Amino acid sequence: MPELPEVEVTRRRLERDLVGKRFTQVVLRVAKLRIPVPPELTEILPGLTLQAITRRGKYLLFDCGSGSLLIHLGMTGFLRLLQVFSPPEKHDHIDFLFDDTLLLRFHDPRKFGIVNWFTGEPGQQPLLADIGPEPLTDAFTGGYLFNAARGRSVTIKQLIMNSAVVAGVGNIYANEALYRAGIRPDRAAGSLTLHECSLLAASVRSVLEESISAGINCLVTAETIAYYPQELKVYGRGGEVCSECDGMLDEMRLGNRSTVFCRNCQI
């Protein structure tokens, strides 16, 4: 599933090919996503020039001057750049045509994604207004995390997956970052020391950065913009041997999310 690194890799790939190009046509086949896709997109976008593509958490923002296209890939969504006349396949919900030569296609089997339109400042947009600091900026520090965790009884894993606390940290990287930091995912958030919060913030940052690098460095074809192979130490490895000790990785559920950790290495 696309997490922040995949979204960022997608952003950079599309930025390279699409910024400065003009929307010429929008084909909306399926509008019933998590939030209904506004049908007027097909009238608003043609004629507008794509100014920039930015990211907020896992949201992509396509700045079109008079407004912005907001895209979230949900669980199973991805964007592909294709030949203009590629026939749509199952779950190819929306096509964006640029300069009559470039086709950006939104595909999402589970329809958890979002394709929306807004005008005005992104910070005023309800979907973006309450999102916490970006994990790859200087705003996300151990001190910030320590303050956010203070007095909180939720587990630290659920806290860092809360988008109001920090943007775009999903289940996979929450597991990976906690393993790297040596912190058990089921610790009460408020029980972490400042030092532990600093370790964790640094680990969140490093696992995300390494994954982005992996995505940039692997050969990213037009067909597979958003997905690339990665080396994950714990996620999906419950029952396997820990890569740091002889123990076996444990699995539990926190907030109904699968959680994998090592009882020896994480305290």
Next chain:
DNA sequence: AGAATTACCTGAGCGC
């Protein structure tokens, strides 16, 4: 306010 739960959706995997 914060924590817990529910809803949205479909493909994959499994038991029978």
Next chain:
DNA sequence: TGCGCTCAGGTAATTC
């Protein structure tokens, strides 16, 4: 072969 069940999970909305 296929039916029915469970699971996967990001996020917003709802409830406690």
